[in-house]
Amino acid sequence: MTATADIVSLGEPLYELSQIRGEDKKYLQGFGGDTSNAAIAAARQGAKVAYITRIGDDEFGRQFLGLWRDEGLGTSGVYVDSEAPTGVYFIHYGLQGHLFSYLRAGSAASRMRPEHLPLDLIRGAKFFHTSAISQAISACACDCVFAAIDAAKKSGVSFAYDSNLRLRLWPLPRARAVITATVALADYFLPSLEDLSALCGLAQPEALVDWSHRLGARYVALKLGADGALASDGTRCERIAPHAVDCVDATGAGDCFAGSLLARLSLGDDFWGAVRYANAAAALTTTGYGAVAPLPTPQAVAKLLQSQPQR
Secondary structure, X not given: OOOOOOEEEEOOOEEEXXXXXXXXXXXXXXXXXXXXXXXXXXXXXXXXXXXXXXXXXXXXXXXXXXXXXHOOOEEEEEEEEOOOOOEEEEEEEEOOEEEEEEEOOOOOHHHOXXXXXXXXXXXXXXXXXXXXXXXXXXHHXXXXXXXXXXXXXXXXXXXXXXXXOOOOOOOHHHHHXXXXXXXXXXXXXXXXXXXXXHHHOOOOHHHHHHHXXXXXXXXXXXXXXXHOEEEEOOOOEEEEOOOOXXXXXXXXXXXXXXXXXXXXXXXXXXXXXXXXXXXXXXXHHOOOOOOOOOOOOHHHHHHHHXXXXXX
């Protein structure tokens, strides 16, 4: 029997090699992949989380399994593929900040198919979470995402969606078609300002939130980076102010926002309290390097919220 979880996330993990500043030929090992980052963030905030993916039968995949188990994630939905590798990405630094290079074509996760889905795990959750990256890595993975959403919605499971637009993975017209169709199904839509501007051509945050609601999203939390967030339930729209922190690396901050928001919702917060909490957690994750290591604890988030209270 499949163990249940409050939050189930589906996507592609990526093994991370991040250039050490000042050491051009030295890289620090880490872990990435937007949905994996979000799942770990949710687990660190105290939620019961499970992850669905495919990994290679390789050392990178084995390290991910160890990471997820150490972080308390359920791994019954993780399939080990002996015929494809775990994806890898590199972070290096240029004049414009950190730059990304990927070795993910034909990754194990890109071979996910609807028939591989652990449907009982999805149907037993409170929240199902995924991203547009999970749809962009292959046509069959896109089909898998839609099948998972369908299973979740038919079982009364709330669906949370992060746009995470990556135009290296697919052309803008296809990305726009798939993402807008998915937003129409979303109970919680968690886009960034840059993503939505590229998708619809609008620039003002309030206009982007309205566009999201018109597509069908029930709740929208628009991530504004250093400017905080703009949250809306379709009736009330509120700016969530940023927190003053010593930012050194924004990698994974949006993923932390998503995971922390879902964790707080699963633990009983209302939407507004969950957004404020997620905003603080995302700020804290920018104070360290990499996507996973700086994900904060609930104690750290509570301390920041206490020292910098939000209205």
